[in-house]
Amino acid sequence: MAKKLHIQNLILQGEHQQLDFKFEISDAMKIAKTFVAFANTDGGTLLIGVKDNGAIAGVRSEEEKFMAESAATMYCKPAVEFTSKEWVINKKVVLEVIIPKGEHQPYMAKLPEDKWRTYIRVGDQNILANKILVKALKRKNSPNGTYINYTEKEKLLLEYLEDNPSITFSKFKRMAKISPYAAENILVNFLALDILDFKLTEKETHYILAEQYRQDEPF
Numbered sequence: 001m002a003k004k005l006h007i008q009n010l011i012l013q014g015e016h017q018q019l020d021f022k023f024e025i026s027d028a029m030k031i032a033k034t035f036v037a038f039a040n041t042d043g044g045t046l047l048i049g050v051k052d053n054g055a056i057a058g059v060r061s062e063e064e065k066f067m068a069e070s071a072a073t074m075y076c077k078p079a080v081e082f083t084s085k086e087w088v089i090n091k092k093v094v095l096e097v098i099i100p101k102g103e104h105q106p107y108m109a110k111l112p113e114d115k116w117r118t119y120i121r122v123g124d125q126n127i128l129a130n131k132i133l134v135k136a137l138k139r140k141n142s143p144n145g146t147y148i149n150y151t152e153k154e155k156l157l158l159e160y161l162e163d164n165p166s167i168t169f170s171k172f173k174r175m176a177k178i179s180p181y182a183a184e185n186i187l188v189n190f191l192a193l194d195i196l197d198f199k200l201t202e203k204e205t206h207y208i209l210a211e212q213y214r215q216d217e218p219f
């Protein structure tokens with residue numbers, strides 16, 4: 001009974017930042033995007049054998065385990081660690097795959113034509129990370145640490161975000177009258193130090209003050 005309740009409670013949550021449903025793993029390369037998105041963000045759980053609407057379809061667990069292992073080792077760089085557990089619900093097998101937040105970010109997923117891309121988890125979507133977010137992940141996990149030269153440009157950015165909900169890369173670059181490289185480096189540093197956070201829209205990335213530095217939610 002406990003195992004049934006565990007899976008049902010997860011399904012009732014619906015897909016979100018740390019939970020995804022898959023009817024099956026038909027393509028290890030495609031599922032690698034979910035693996036790296038979880039590893040690059042907050043970790044998460046993948047329920048295989050569950051339809052998008054929450055209906056339990058069941059899987060052949062050994063085949064799915066093999067596909068998951070292939071995705072994690074062959075199509076993720078570095079390899080993504082995970083644990084898995086089988087649950088039998090009404091004679092149907094659900095494979096629970098748990099992916100912790102990675103210790104070697106950024107993780108990349110292999111795409112066709114031997115291309116590698118970094119994905120992050122935003123809500124229930126795996127989103128391609130832009131260059132600034134990728135660099136921030138690298139810098140955040142660098143053993144060399146992150147150092148900021150606090151100039152008028154950094155001050156300008158923080159003062160603007162105290163009075164405004166967000167800023168885009170292009171707006172900051174124009175406002176500060178600095179080169180793309182300089183604007184990018186400032187944003188990367190602040191993201192790496194958790195001074196800034198980000199929100200994604202359909203068109204662009206918005207940079208915001210991290211929660212501990214703001215009083216009101218900007219979105």
